Amino acid sequence: MKFYTLKTLPEWFLDLKARFINDFITDNRWKFLWNGLGVTLKITAGALVLGVLLGFLVAAIRATHDKTGKLKVLNFLCKIYLTVIRGTPVVVQLLITYFVIMAPLGVDEIIVAICAFGVNSGAYVAEIVRAGIMSVDNGQFEAGRSLGFNYAQTMWYVILPQAFKNILPALCNEFIVLLKETSVSGYVALKDLTKGGDIIRGRTFDAFLPLIAVALIYLVIVMILTKLVSILERRLRNSEH
Numbered sequence: 001m002k003f004y005t006l007k008t009l010p011e012w013f014l015d016l017k018a019r020f021i022n023d024f025i026t027d028n029r030w031k032f033l034w035n036g037l038g039v040t041l042k043i044t045a046g047a048l049v050l051g052v053l054l055g056f057l058v059a060a061i062r063a064t065h066d067k068t069g070k071l072k073v074l075n076f077l078c079k080i081y082l083t084v085i086r087g088t089p090v091v092v093q094l095l096i097t098y099f100v101i102m103a104p105l106g107v108d109e110i111i112v113a114i115c116a117f118g119v120n121s122g123a124y125v126a127e128i129v130r131a132g133i134m135s136v137d138n139g140q141f142e143a144g145r146s147l148g149f150n151y152a153q154t155m156w157y158v159i160l161p162q163a164f165k166n167i168l169p170a171l172c173n174e175f176i177v178l179l180k181e182t183s184v185s186g187y188v189a190l191k192d193l194t195k196g197g198d199i200i201r202g203r204t205f206d207a208f209l210p211l212i213a214v215a216l217i218y219l220v221i222v223m224i225l226t227k228l229v230s231i232l233e234r235r236l237r238n239s240e241h
Helices: 006-028 031-069 072-087 090-105 108-136 137-145 152-187 194-203 208-239
Strands: none
Touching: 006 031, 006 194, 006 208, 031 072, 031 108, 031 152, 031 194, 072 108, 090 108, 090 137, 090 152, 108 152, 137 152, 152 194, 152 208, 194 208
């Protein structure tokens, strides 16, 4: 490993410039990161939609059981789902989804990743949504029933809008976590952002710049999402005044 001193800083910059050109410019290797970013965003968006739909469904079943005592079998199945998904690593779930369930069927790797991450995210979304539903005062249920709504209509028109407003910041933070979790997609031969940096490292034998570039891209995306969440939280607080 080559070491530099203050006297050799110019040499260090020249070496860094040469490494940058070799890592990203030569043979258009920057495209590995660009294409990988596109794959990462596709997986995140697809898993986000699946996770929200699954999470709201599971939350509605569990909240209904908690409030009415009905749907015992479905609630039991939902509890098994939550226990298994939250109790096992996401990378193991991804490998099982690919090699055990979907690979024999010839399913595209991106679809596999969307299903795996969506099912994983759905477990966490479900508990966030359920907490939001349970936080709404029971008087709101009574108010909905007094308007002539049945249970499902009361949940849809009265409870869920209030719960959604309360849990929106937590949901947005879950989406940020989901984005970062997709970095293990390379385990199923997907050329996502992290894998793109790894491909560059394998071709140039230089780990520093490719991995730093990957980390910075994730950091910038997360900072943008965090800023949007903070703006959203501020608008929600202002709307309550």
